[in-house]
Amino acid sequence: MATQRKILVCIDGSDCSVNALEWYLGNLRKPDDKVMLLQVTSKGVGGMSLPIDAPVDVPQGSFDHIVTGSSSGNEDVYIAELRESYSGILEDYNCDPKTAVFENVNDSNPGSAICKFAKAQNINHIVIGTRGLGKIKRKILGSVSDHVIHNSNISVSIVPNSNPT
Template identity: 30%
Template sequence: MAEQNEPATGDEGVIKIMVCVDGSKHAETAFKFYVQQFHKPENKVIFMHVAKLVMHSHVYTGAMGVVLPEVPTKDEVEKEKKRAKELKEKFHKFCEELGVPKHEFVTIMEGEGGLGATIVAAAKRRSVSSIICGCRGLGAIRRTILGSVSDYVLHHSHVPTLICPKET
């Protein structure tokens, strides 16, 4: 699943804000916070959805033999396409309700570096000015063991990044 939309031409001088969306309430909260606190009519919002269809490009060998890379099934791909379409419609509706006329929705496939690395790379390719992410609010132990996408984006991004905490 490649990017659904290529960068729009004629965006020179436009402030592009990437909002990471995944279908969670945290993503909605982050977007609404951005609109209420920072949005300007001339800004363009790029909603970034990372599809969870990882295709590893390596063949692993070890004591247990050869492990071939997993390839998503047709059903998994269709399910992810449907999910992306639903998210696009949902955030388009939010944009209409909140008065955000300049926006686009992009779905990309998760890279081998994980969600955070995929988001940072996409932000660079699209020349965004800022990244907005929601935060699930993992506990300290889970965050230490599992890592956090928002922590990764915050510490590896080349542009200012706003992390909105979960609503309490």
């Protein structure tokens, strides 16, 4: 009897992470997989959490949305909105969202947090999206997927962005 695979899909509300989840569900998923969806937020100024996909330029009117990812300015609401959004995607692919595990981790280094989480949870495979940055932008802005692929000791699927910047 084969053992159940534990698959970690990294989510952040971006099109890249939606693309990664859809790629996993359409190409890699097996019926008995245990799917874990991980959202990593970074502690920002004053201890507030920032989504890892927060833009570099912060429009004043969008500050609450950028700080928490939610127009309500509440991190718990943002996480609930993410869960609802990704649950809909799971349902679209006939995957019961009740069988998926949603996790949120606060860490200033998302790539490191993903690697630590995967190791602690005995994950068999990580699926993560990439923004499709060029070498220079990736060097300046950093790359979570680059960190994960170079620092994880398990297999990683990097799903390219369908609309690279």
